Amino acid sequence: MVLILGLFLVLPILMALWVSLLDWDGQSNPFTGQAKFVGLDNYRALLTEDGLDRTLFATSLRNNVYYVALTVPLQTGLALVLALIVNQRLLRARGALRTTFFFPSVTSSIAVSTVFLFLFQGSGAVNTLLSWIGVKGPNWFADPRGVLSTLLGGLGIADPDHPPGVLADHSFMGLSWYEWLSGPSVAMCTIILLAVWTTSGTFMLIFLAALQDIPRELEEAAAIEGVNRRQMLRHITLPALRPVLFLVLTLGTIATWQVFDQVYVMGQGAPGNTTLTPAFLSYSTAFDGADFGQGAAIAFILLVLILFLTALQRWALRERGPRPGRNR
Structure with a gap:
C-alpha cells in the first residue's frame, strides 16, 4: 500500500511541485534541464x-469564495434536514424517499449540467415558469451582474454603474473592493443551485448513518424528561453529530474549491470571467495557454488554501470540554 501511494500520489505531487518552479510549455522533458528554471516567479506573478495573471487569479478566487460561502452551508443544511425527515420511524415509504433524494448524487455531473443549460436558457423552463407569475427571468448563463450589487441597486442603496468612490478607488490583487463585494454573478448562482441539488443526497446518507447510531435510549430518556423536538435537536442530536458535521463540512469545502466539471460544461468562465474558478484557471493556463509551470503553481496555491481552511474548520469544531479546576 505504501508503494502504491508513493508511486501514484506522492511522486506525482513532487513532480508537479517541481514543474511549478519552471517555465515549461509541455513540449520537452522537465526533468532533464531542457525547461527553464524560474524559481518562485510563477507564484509572484499570481500573488504580487x-x-x-494576477487579475485573473484574483477573479477566480473571488468567484470561488462566493461559491464556497453559499454552497457549503446550503448543501449541509439541506442534507441535515433531509436526513432528519427520512429518519422518522413512522414515515411511510422511507426507502423510496431516500432513493429519490440520493438519485441526483449518482447521476453524471456532465449530464446534469447539460440539462441545467436547457432549463436556464432565456426561453427555458425556468423562465417560462417565472413568466406565469409575472416575473421576467434573466438570461441566466449570459448575465455577469453581481447579485448583491444588483440587489442594492434595485433597492436604491447603491448605483451598480457608479459605485462609491471608497470601494472603486481601492483595490486588492488587481480587483477593486467593489468587484470583491459585488457578490456572485447570476450565472454563478445557477452553478451553485446545481451543486446544492447534486451533492445534498450524498451528505444526507452520511448524516442518516450518524443519526441511526444515536442510542434510542438517550432520546427516550430525554422525551420522558419533557424535552421537546427543538431542545432534543439542539442539546442531543447536534452535539452527537459534531464529528460527522466536521466530515461533511470538510468534504464540502474541498469539493467546492476544486469545482471544475460544472464550470467546464456550463460556461468555462463566461460571462466576463464571472464563473472562472482556480481549478479551471489552472487547467486552461496549462493546457490551453501551454504554461504548465503557472498552471501547477495555481494548483499548489489552491492546495495550501484548502489545507488552511480544513485546519480552521477542525479548530472551530473541536471538542470544548470544561477546563480542569485548580486543586486547593
Whole structure:
C-alpha cells in the first residue's frame, strides 16, 4: 500500500511541485534541464506582480469564495434536514424517499449540467415558469451582474454603474473592493443551485448513518424528561453529530474549491470571467495557454488554501470540554 501511494500520489505531487518552479510549455522533458528554471516567479506573478495573471487569479478566487460561502452551508443544511425527515420511524415509504433524494448524487455531473443549460436558457423552463407569475427571468448563463450589487441597486442603496468612490478607488490583487463585494454573478448562482441539488443526497446518507447510531435510549430518556423536538435537536442530536458535521463540512469545502466539471460544461468562465474558478484557471493556463509551470503553481496555491481552511474548520469544531479546576 505504501508503494502504491508513493508511486501514484506522492511522486506525482513532487513532480508537479517541481514543474511549478519552471517555465515549461509541455513540449520537452522537465526533468532533464531542457525547461527553464524560474524559481518562485510563477507564484509572484499570481500573488504580487501587477498584470493579467494576477487579475485573473484574483477573479477566480473571488468567484470561488462566493461559491464556497453559499454552497457549503446550503448543501449541509439541506442534507441535515433531509436526513432528519427520512429518519422518522413512522414515515411511510422511507426507502423510496431516500432513493429519490440520493438519485441526483449518482447521476453524471456532465449530464446534469447539460440539462441545467436547457432549463436556464432565456426561453427555458425556468423562465417560462417565472413568466406565469409575472416575473421576467434573466438570461441566466449570459448575465455577469453581481447579485448583491444588483440587489442594492434595485433597492436604491447603491448605483451598480457608479459605485462609491471608497470601494472603486481601492483595490486588492488587481480587483477593486467593489468587484470583491459585488457578490456572485447570476450565472454563478445557477452553478451553485446545481451543486446544492447534486451533492445534498450524498451528505444526507452520511448524516442518516450518524443519526441511526444515536442510542434510542438517550432520546427516550430525554422525551420522558419533557424535552421537546427543538431542545432534543439542539442539546442531543447536534452535539452527537459534531464529528460527522466536521466530515461533511470538510468534504464540502474541498469539493467546492476544486469545482471544475460544472464550470467546464456550463460556461468555462463566461460571462466576463464571472464563473472562472482556480481549478479551471489552472487547467486552461496549462493546457490551453501551454504554461504548465503557472498552471501547477495555481494548483499548489489552491492546495495550501484548502489545507488552511480544513485546519480552521477542525479548530472551530473541536471538542470544548470544561477546563480542569485548580486543586486547593
